Amino acid sequence: MTAYNSTQPANAWHTARREAAVNLYLSGAQGDAGALVGARVAGFPVELYVIPVSDWIDPQELTDAAAAVIQVDADSPASIKRFKRLATSTATPLVAAAYEPPLALVRALLKAGAHDVLPLPLDIVDLEASLMPVHDRRAAPEAPTLPTRAAKLVTVIKSVGGVGATALTTQLAIRFARSEASQGREACLIDLDVQFGDAAFQLGMRPRLTLADLFQAGSRLDGALLRSVTTRHESGLQLIAAPAEMMPLELMASDQLMEIVAAAKREFGTVFVELPTNWTNWTLSLLATSDLILLVTDLGVGSLHRARRQLDLITSQDLDALDIRVVINRFDKSQYRSLGADNVATALGREVAFTVVSDPALMRSATERGVPIDALKRKSQLGKELDLMNAALAGALGLER
Ligand SMILES: Nc1ncnc2c1ncn2[C@@H]1O[C@H](COP(=O)(O)OP(=O)(O)O)[C@@H](O)[C@H]1O
């Protein structure tokens, strides 16, 4: 985030976002104006340009802005003229801002086409209230046309750390996103392993913003804000990365997390979430609203046991109607044979839905580069099994391909 810094040259205090912003053209950063830099108002990022009230503003600068706040001084005819000329040359909503504007000036500005006239120093609450209609108007035509039944949640849990849940989730999600993209749909992965999550790393991405930024945004959660935090993988997968710094699990409010997931579903359609190994106060809420749960384990005895305990916990919460599929990752045929298929099913208390072959070299190369494994090896057992899972997922979620 850009901080207000008076040693920087004029008009350098803006954030590097490409989304529509609210441009502030003020002669100084008094009141809340400085604090607004890096903040969001009515869902829009704010860009501050410090320029004298009589300096001309190029209407071109406003073309992509959501709105602009233009300072007008009652005793500067040039500033009034600037506002009026600008109002006739742009379709962007203009808010005039003035110190103690006389009523006559307010009337003149509104008549000239001002969306609103606000007093200076600028107050965030005033600006927010003034711009909400602009936000709503812009949001309306883009409102998700996606029927809610098309929005799906796939939750990945794991028996113990190290079974390969992240490798599997990221590789599966990019395959899934690629297939969805060919149908004109999107997919999103939210890394909710907030302490040890490295999905971004395994996708070869270095996101600037993370889940932590969404939590900080509080209730101002809309599609545009969500998209400003996601990073797009070349497969089309939209990633919301785990926080860069470890976050205490209980610090994440369950209701806020559920809102983030719901918003991601509205915006992207299918959402994958990968949960931390340790259950938290939001694990059950997420599982309960999942359309499909993948429980990743390997064939280790301890791992199978931990998988079983989680399945039992889910059952004890009357959630056994959920679609839970057990995935054995790093599957090794001879190990399976020596354990016995029946014994594995007995240990788990249910059948195994998918197996993913152990191929350390291929999996490692793919996750080190953040590319789908078929970019490294066109035909492989691993690729074939990921394709099967991708197709089974689409089938289970009712997605036509
Ligand atoms: N199918 C597989 N075959 C071989 N190695 C795998 C497979 N899946 C994952 N791995 C490896 O297992 C290790 C742990 O994977 P990771 O995804 O980080 O585990 P988790 O997220 O469950 O803690 C990594 O070195 C990864 O490359």
Ligand SMILES: [Mg+2]
């Ligand atoms: Mg992991």
